[in-house]
Amino acid sequence: MIGMRMNAFNDAGLGEPEQDANSALIELDKGLRSVKTGEQCEAIVRFPRLFEKYPFPILINSSLLKLADVFRIGSNFLRVWVLRVCQQSEKHLDKILNVDEFVRRIYSVIHSNDPVARALTLRTLGSVAGIIPERQQVHHSIRRSLDSHDSVEVEAAIYAAQMFAAQSKLFAVSMCSKISDMIRGQATPSSMKLQLIPILQYMHHDTSTASMVNELCMELLGSYPAVEFVRVTLSALSTLASATVIDVSGQVTLLLQYLHNDPRLSVKRHALHLLHSLARRGAHLWPQGALTNLIDSTTILLQDGTENTDLLIRTLDVIEVLSQSAVTCDANMEEGSPLLSLCVNACYSPDPFVAVKAVTILARIACYCYEEGLPAFGAQDVVSCLESLIVLLALDEKHLYQLKGCLRSTVKLCQAQPSHCTIFVDAIGATLINTSPEGGQSDGQMVALCEALGAIGSLGDNALLPLLPDILIKLKQTVHVHTKVMLCTLLFQIVAGGYEWNAECLEAIKKVVKSVDGWAKYRIARSAARYGHHRIATRIFYGLKEAVASEQLHFWLSGLQLVTSAESHLMEETEDNENGRKSGIVEKLNGAISRYASACASMKAASTPLRSLQFASEYSILRCEFLQALVQLLHSCRSLCTAPPPAIAVAVVLATKDDLQRYGRVTHQLRKSAQDLRSCAENYQKLYQSAFDADPGSLANIRALQEMCRLMANSVERVCGGVGVSRYRQNEGDFNFGDSVEMRQLARCCSEVRRLAPPLETEGGAISHLRVGCLISQVMLLAGGKMRLPIPRYFFQALQATSVKLSVSPQPRVLGEPVSVPQGSQLALKVEGVLRHGRRASLFRSVAAVCISISTVPPSKINSDQKDTNMNELQQTVTPHRDFFACEFLLSLGSPATGPSCNSNINSGGQYQVTASASILDKDGNVWKCGPRSTLQVKVHEEPTKRKLP
Template sequence: MIGMRMNAFNDTGLGEPEQDANSALIELDKGLRSNKIGEQCEAIVRFPRLFEKYPFPILINSSLLKLADVFRIGSNFLRVWVLRVCQQSEKHLDKILNVDEFVRRIFSVIHSNDPVARALTLRTLGSVAGIIPERQQVHHSIRRSLDSHDSVEVEAAIYAAQMFAAQSKLFAVSMCSKISDMIRGQATPATMKLQLIPILQYMHHDTSTASMVNDLCMELLGSYPAVEFVRVTLSALTTLASATLVDVPEQVALLLRYLHDDPRAFIKRHALDLLHSLARRGAHLWPQGALTSLIDSTTTLLQDGTVNSGLLIRTLDVIEVLSQSAVTCDANMEKDSPLLCLCVNACYSPDLLVAVKAVTILARVACYCYEEGLPAYGDADVVSCLESLIVLLALDEGHLRQLKVCLRSTVKLCEANPKHCPIFVDAIGSTLINANTEGGQDKGQTVALCEALGAIGSLSENALLPLLPDILLKLEQTSHVHTKVMLCTLLFQTVAGGYEWNAECLKAIEKVVVSVDGWAKYRIARGAARYGHHSVSTKIFQSLKETVASEQLHFWLSGLYLVTSAESHLLDDPKESDGVKKKLGTVERLNGAIARYASACASLKAASTPLRSLQFASEYSKLRCEFLQCMVQLLHSCRSLCTAPPPAIAATVVLATRDDLQRFGRVTQQLRKSAKELRNCAENYQTLYQSAFDADPGSLANIRALQEMCRLMANSVERVCGGVGAAMCQPNETEFNFGESVEMRQLARCCTEVYRLAPSCGREGDGEGGAISHVRVGCLIAQVTLLAGGKVRLPLPRYFFQALQATSVKLSVSPQPRVLGEPVSLPQGSQLALKVEGVLRHGRRASLFRSVAAVCISISTAPPSKINIDQKDTNMNELQQTVIPHRDFFACEFLLSLGSPGAAAAVCGGSTSGSGGGQYQVTASASILDKAGNVWKCGPRSTLQVRVHEEPTKRKLP
């Protein structure tokens, strides 16, 4: 193309296959060997991206050794870029295998006559201090460079000293006296002293050193009262106190003294900032009376008129952090407490920022009182103040952040005490209706108000129902697309509380769909599907699937259309056939839904791409289809009680099998088969649950609810035909809880109703005197009718459409065959050293719901293919090892013996046995363990074919 710059170092182009690690490293190595300094620099700056893409030790070790060579023989200009690479690749430095060789090449430049080269060497060594914290020669070079006459070298030595002091206890202790003498020395310039003081914050490794540093800093505060010296010294003391913890009370008292006595506003602001950082360490570390002293200082300044709103806001920031602790709330919940008095006065301040901070603190104290069952003094003032602030902040687009803070406090108050829900719904709803639909707040403020209403509406039943006419009116008035989508979502949430659609609501949705673009239509349909309004979403998806240009998007929308169409087909609505409306039976509805789900699974598989896998959506649809198939099969099995009477030889079968239920004939086996299928479906839902590591809690609750439905139905069937569920007692009134959202409460009510309709355990007095009676089978039919008769709307989970967090595991198994597709050869009697390396990759919002605590690597070895299937199961070897990732990288090793029977296959001391020769299949799979100890089987699988061959025996001489 004209104007396109051709790049020698090929990034992955559009539509081009992705480069492997070796090819990318070879291209960068060519750039390093180039005679043009521009190409050399371009190659160097690309190494951090290479490390992020392929964070494996072999590649990182080789790359950094090459960069160390460039640093050793290159110019100072190239050394600057190597330094930048080391600083940007800090989390990969511990993967260097040849640390000694890397340091030797870098350290050789320290003997240069050029002070700039020595300075760059010191900074580079400082940037890699994490892997060489105890190198004595580096420590000596830093100490020597501190006495240099070149300011550039001294500044680099100070930087290196700070980096090594943070990593090495030995260096910090040994350099303490040196740094102290330089700070006290008259020959040291003031600017250099300001650079040396931050090193003191790392001198906390033993009590004597920390005490000496503390005395030195207190001496500096008295000797150097200048603003910069006070700021740097207080920061060093605060960091030192945060590390030792025992000095936190004294440091808090010192900062409060400066806040009260020092007249300089800059020092007051800095003291409040440092108090804010100490507050994050925990309110329990603060001395008794410190919060009262802070409030008294602020109150005194307010009375004197010497405090501005900035200092008051910083003070409220500190109190806000402290109020997150139950200790602070419990000590200040009385009516006359200084904290409540200050915040009550401040929440009516003309400065909106001050008022928002104050009301946030009051709301937290009130929430604590509600949760602990204590009287909340002034909660009426908090509610009225929040109502006023919401109205005021909604008028100005510049206060959107403060409006969201107030709305967040509102939602928390409603969570702690649901009686506030109608009050805030009325206040927020009236503000929403009165918002200017043409103004700027329609883009920000109105959306925030809608989000708050949605959050409150999910806390209480029918909370948004009084706002329904206002929502419909606002839909007609507003012209902003995003606001229309949010209002439609509120409408879906309101109707999802167990109500049916009326003509006015449907007409409002149709008007919105006609007036918005395709993306907004998709979001509206997605919201409808998430709340179970599948008849609405089906029409939208049907119109959208033919308007996209991409084949994958077409199949994705077709799959969504078929899924929602299947669920809407289950609704108990009259169907029009030949101009006459007739009501479909349960079997017809189930069969129609199953056919649509089968087509949906095919469409979703066709829509999957390597970059966007739709595995969850496909499995979710597949399991839903299986559940509906179990329902229709159960329905046919129940009806076979009448259509297939027991045979004449039933009594003989009962005697032969010693199973009394065989006297009922074919229905017994059919019901037992249905129970087994329902159990399998529940297990499949559990497997799907364990594979959804990145799913939000609502999606996991949705899967758990569907799994519970399968278990309830399986127990009910087994009560009738005998099995595990037959041992259960008569069902009691059991409440299921899958979450507080509207859609989850609906599923919980459904499970409760299914449990109530379950057949009893005792015999029924229906005249037949048997366990499988018409009355008990009728209970099963009633349960199926409830689940598949349109009485229950299935809400599709959020994870079906989008993942808010992304976590993936990439495995690399070695050795690999020299020729792709061929097995690895292993002599019989030898052991295979298997190394598994892996990398965790995260999306933009890592660890949003759960984080990775460890990775469990499982190695399974299948015996030679000549062994039959029954022996294969008994000869399967499986080894496991749990490793903790370090900077998202993990590695483990296994030692496998595959060739000889009875040989050991060990993993770090564990062992198992192999058998025979031939070709084995070694499979490595990864599972994720979160911080709660839950196992998530969502990792990849990597297979390796190993051929075990016999060594040719040497012929003996006669």
């Protein structure tokens, strides 16, 4: 075919089915056995990607044994690439099953007469030191190679010694004297000594060795005052101090001495770099007076002028890290403290880097004082300085990074003290509005200003309302697309605070939508849906769904258009009279339900293996179920008038001992509605547990909708009786789902629903028109246009991605056939799994453990909807190691029945269904049922019995 390059090692061609692990390994094995060096190299370099794609021990063990064979019999050129594979696959090395065989094949090259081959062997052994830390023969070879006369071999031995010293306590202690003698020896070249000194940083396994290394390094600092030796030795001492912790104070004092006394700028910079790393260990480990000495040196640098600006910035970096600790803030919050005086002076530095660092430190101290309820001295100076810096930094596009730093400090200060919101909104808003398209402001700077306004606006109601006229003017003036999108988002946020759209705002949005591209239109519609402005989002999605080339995107946009259309249909006004309102609300609910049903179908059509849209589909289905429950509740309330109690109602009351049965059909209907609402709340809880990668705002959205279901179920049970009556008073406090505008709106809605709940009856309860009218009022509130449903962010995008891949063995030899197990024996089931992460791993929560559940369904219950009480369920919790986990189970299937009353055909054989499912446990102990399910068919057969001879 024209334009297609044939490649035997292609992992997955465009439009071709993805290979399995065995096929990919067979193709790479063919390349290893090729007679062409180029094909061998191409096969070798593809192994790291194969390990990432299929990180299972059997494949990795087989692959690395093949590479070890190539290393043993191949050329030095091939050995270099095998070394690179071992270095790139460090986290998969502990999955090698035959470690002895792997090391034997690699180690056999150490006896070669070629020093380059021996050097490559040492480097390869050093790269796999994590799995062979205590191999005495390797330790002996490294020690012997350190005495070699070939420089290449000696450098390789130094590399291997450093790798083994980091892994093995025995090797580090035994090599300490050898390394010390080589460093002190006159015959060792200076370049080699510089390579040997970093090995000393791993000699921290016992007190005597650490003390000896510390003395040696101090001796080197006096004997070798060259810049390279000082920097390397100080780095080794700092790493050693971080490992032992008890020597941190002494190392900080030593670094401060070099900072004060050594006139060389490179040494000062390196000392500040090491102080920065030690500051991350914690300010409580620093000796008393160390911060004062550092502040004194900073004051001297500040007085010297601009010649030492780099050192001043590095010093402020160290102080900024220390200011993150409450110890530093508490010790320097008094008026006139050296740290406050230094930062106040540095805030007015002509260098923006210095000014931003100083004001960041001051803002952190002020936030600490606000959070602890202490007087914040100089807080007004911090506010004034931040205002000035924001205005000045917004004038030049080169200072975008510094501008973002100031805006972050501004948002944190507003979070700690909400009274500052008005001041900063005026300052940032004026800066944003006064920038002209012809000025030097870039799109990034205006977007950063808009993001800061949005963050501050979410902290309180109506915080951005004074900026509304200016935002409308700015929308007409700006030419940057991203700025237009952010300004529209601010407009959505303002109106979401409880206001209605006017003609001017709608016209401004319409003009922006006409002037931007398709991606910007989608972002505007997404923001409108997230803030509950569904009419605007519907119009934009309707125009976009016919402008895309992909079928999946068309169905996705169609689903979004139907979802927003359903919500906008609920927000339409109904007739004024009561009967008209009741009939209108039913029509609105039915229209919204039909649109949601169509949206679910569109989202299923838009799903692909790479983008399943599972959350969006389930969220839409649950919303549809909730609206159906509300419609059913309205019909149940109407049955109080349309279905009077039958003549036998008194007999039913006496038979059931339920006084509420005297009201007839309405009692059963209301209890059915309460059950449906309870079921919907449980489904929301399941959706919550499946959204491991969701952001906190999306999870809060699910909790709010779940709480609405519970409130409605409790209200219905108040009227018709049920378990919810006794639990209704458990939640009497204010609802709090987050600080954002849309979550506060949902919290107010929940509070209003609870306020409209029917009153409790003290005389056993009664289904009266008054109490049923309260239920109708609650439904009118939820579906009568007064509540805007904000679509959560996770509905559109996931900021973190975590997936679990399971592999269950044994597997049938022929695909589709069951695994055969003799009756009376046990099945050894092994479950292996791999955690896969996206670009932002553990952004909101991380995986602490994985819970594997094994359920066994007998033959008689495989196609039954009823749950078997005798179902065999096993669980095991495993902790992943480098994103890999494995566990084993022993299952007893087909045990013969015992006892005269047991049917021997039930458990004596047949085909069982074994299901393995994975759940994720985060660091807080929460269980997230978001893992995959793997099903295995097992056939239990009877072995033929042997006849006894007569």
